[in-house]
Amino acid sequence: MLASAAEVLDATDNPAAALTLTGVACTFVSKDAPDQRYTAVQDVDLRVGAGEFVSVVGPTGCGKSTLLNVAAGLLAPSLGSVQVFGEPLVGLNRRAGYMFQTESLMPWRTALANVSAGLEFRGTPLKEAQALAQEWLGRVGLSGFGDRYPHQMSGGMRKRASLAQTLVLDPDIILMDEPFSALDIQTRQLMENEVLQLWQAKRKAVLFITHDLDEAIAMSDRVVVMSAGPASHPMGEFVIDIARPRDVAEIKSTPRFRELHAGIWDVLREEVLKGYQQQLQKVA
Template structure:
């Protein structure tokens, strides 16, 4: 695609297995994310979703195939991308505002300008009154807002998100999902969002990509999400179109989820046996 922000072309990733040999996490993946498109990837636990994201970020080199960013082969870190991790990545010894401005300081922005921009972004995510609080003084949702501001202040053209809201309660998660959509709609950056929650994927995205169970995971289906925007993620779940989409996509991934579960149970039993 000529208008691709991010493109995987026949990409595979293999690793050394603990017992010897090689384990292929993903194999032959072809996936494009257009400029301004919000794409969610879903699949069974352990199917290589985070592996794809790490290759998109340039943190992991493909064993085969190629990742391209705005048409150019990715070599090293993806300087166009911002990455929001599943785990809390805030520095506990820094206040909220110092965490948000840290990336700009690293880039060489003056402390005065960086602090001014950080205050603006804390206001954008509704935390202007909590700028001087430390992470341990913030709720889970507040910490995610700080992490979101920390990423967006760097103005990435591509946003990579690895199950960023999975640890939150359902009410806080839906607030954060709406917050993300509001911020994204302002300039429509390209988003690759990893989640195990099919409802979250449908509520957020323009397109949902389903991965097979591993090993050698690969896309087995793509579904355009024609739900109108702007969206309220709680309300959109109640519409007939959402329910119909959920049924179709779950039909495509149910068997793979069961395969992934069976594999994880088998590995757990094998691991238990080795310790006996």
Template sequence: MPDFALEFLDITCTFKSPQDPKQPQEHGYTAVANTTLRIRAGEFVSVVGPTGCGKSTLLNVGAGLLAPSSGTVQVFGEPLPGINIRAGYMFQSEALMPWRSAIDNVMVGLQYRGVPDAEARRQAQAWLQRVGLGEFGERYPHQLSGGMRKRTALAQVLALDPDIILMDEPFSALDIQTRQLMENEVLELWAAKKKAVLFITHDLDEAIAMSDRVVVLSAGPATHPMGEFEIDLPRPRDVAEVRTQPRFIELHSQIWSVLRDEVLKGYAQQLKKAA
């Protein structure tokens, strides 16, 4: 098996202006420029950067939902021809169908893959059990708390047993206590099977606490990696307890020294747009 589960090789993403869709692509808005990023099989990588810098664009490229303007994406050493069928995607807002119960939401991906209903239900129930929702399978999304909906969405992704997990700020809307519980649950489930994870977050503490490696992106437009940091904190980790360790504080200081300037640039650009 190739060393890398997911590779972004010299990726550039340029979007045409909606005011002038006939303009040459090179005159549009470049969200991501000349970006190379590799995620090893079994590695947990977090990407941090200023608001609007193109983090989600990069994730969509990795999912095969967006074709880059130039560059290539490889999945386990093979070019990605379209949708990344070896990846599961956990969105920032839950992609739960409100008319389906929790167990029916978890089943749906298995059903699309042709798994018989009875077996899909059995597997879905097992995953709900693993994320602490074994007794809540018949409840609908509006009957679940925010944390419970996130657990359902997580079970929905993991039930497909993807080789790569893409996560786009999945816990940003949760309160701090629920967020830390979810972070620890993800780490526990990840440790059991060691899938490749590409995790997008605005929270540097979260990125350090969870990851093997943290990648800092520059402010947009034309975002690109500004630095990569190996996170050598011992595992297993508790995301609350690890933040008190001297090495965590040292890593935070090192990464923030790179990230801070980019956040200030991004903030200045947002103010300029609003003016």
């Protein structure tokens, strides 16, 4: 039987909230037609505990990335509030690191220089920044590739460098927007396991956006299902009660994984179909 997040959290000691979205709505106004408005998300309550790994899944266009931008402070909500460790978020979320879906490496900088860039911008002395960057390149399996430019690295290597670029800053909250969607399945599983190993060591709060339900279940403590847009909102939250540490390939063959997948897909299926129909109407 599946347990909702609320049922499990009520029965345990609630971890401190690293990130709390309360009553969040985001409405966009057309520049060409000010009377035309589109509400991407509405009535969103979302909480990520300190040290908790939470994934958000939902149909295409349901506002998942919008929520991540709100959490990062890149987008102010039209309604509602955002708190970071109990404090109202004003401007950029400086306690968060953001790993984008698209590549964020600067093509004119080597892997080492890319990873050290954020530290340098913070004012960290160059030698210290480079030493920390070298350490993180080693942690993500790129010890011998610090002198490579992005065009000299494979897609998987660039993702590893981007991961090091985010984690070297030691953020308290890690925001990830479908970071592995462009990778082949083998490289993707390797990256997923690397992220889990690094997360297990540091236990930072993670808000992870993905289209892949398998990925969400394999990596998360909790999975939040969003409805189809417009005005997307959480449809359900599910605790992933699979023991850690995990290997993302191995656990997919376990009975509990299949049970969780079936239960969450029951909630998600209708919303995916709605989203698909909406995309077809836009094309037509």
